[in-house]
Amino acid sequence: MADFTQEEKEFFMAEALREAQLSLQKEEIPIGCIIVKDGRIIGRGHNAREELNQAIMHAEIMAINEANQTKASWRLLDCTLFVTIEPCVMCSGAISLARISQVIYGAANQKFGAAGSLYNILTDERLNHRVEVESGILEKECAKMMQDFFRQRRKNN
C-alpha cells in the first residue's frame, strides 16, 4: 500500500476535484475520481450518467475502466483510488473486484455510502479482498461542490 504524505494526498484529491468539475460543467452530480500507482495517475473518471445514458457510469467506474486499460489487466494491485465522495454500494463492490489496495475519499455520503456509512463493503472480512480506507482529505471542498450543486438544482425546479 502506498504511503502518501498529507501534501501528496491533497495534491491527488485536488486532481479528483478537477474531475468532479467536469461533471459539474455537464450538469451531472459532481463527483470525481483518480487512480494512482507508483505516484502516477493511471485512471481518471467523473460521474457521467446523464451524458452517457449509462446507469453504472459513476466516477469510480470510469476511472477503474481507464486504469484497467492502462495496465491491460483487470487487477489493480497496489493502486490507490482517490474519490471526492464516499463510494456507493456498486462502486465499493467494483473497487473490491478490481483488487484496489487503498481508497482515500473526501466527504462521507450518509445516504448512499458503502465504505462506512450504510455498509462497510471494503473492510468486510467475508469478501476475498480487503481495502484500506481513509477519509477527510479536502473534505470541505468535496462536500461543498455537492451542496452547491443540489442547492442550485432545487432553485431551478
Next chain:
Amino acid sequence: MADFTQEEKEFFMAEALREAQLSLQKEEIPIGCIIVKDGRIIGRGHNAREELNQAIMHAEIMAINEANQTKASWRLLDCTLFVTIEPCVMCSGAISLARISQVIYGAANQKFGAAGSLYNILTDERLNHRVEVESGILEKECAKMMQDFFRQRRKNN
C-alpha cells in the same frame, strides 16, 4: 412489475444460460444475464472479465449497459433481469442504480451473493429503490454450469 408464468421464467432463464455458455467458451466463469421489458429481450450479457481485462465486466453489467443503449436511457423501469447466479455486491448496486424492478436468479452464491446470501442490497429499505427478488428458476442447470467449470479448473491446475 412483469407477471411471468413459470414457463416464461424458464424460457428467459434458458436464454441467460445461453449467455453463460458464451463465457464458458472463453474459459471465463460461466454466468449469463438477460434483461426483459414487455416480453422482449433488450439487453444480454455474459461474464467477460478476462477477455476484456475489465474488472467490472460481469454478466449483469454488460446486460445493463446494452439495455441502457437500447432504451437510450439509464433508467430501466419496469424491466426484469434474469441471471443464472445470484448477483454480487457490485451488480446488486448497479441493478438498484438502474431502477430495475425485478430480479430473477437461478442459483444462490453463498460466497459473494448480495441479493440474500451475504447482503440484501436489493430489498434494503434505506436505499431509494427496492427490487422484487425471486430465485430457484432452472437452479440445478445454473449451479451445475458453475460446478463443472470449477471442477475442470482445479483438474487443470
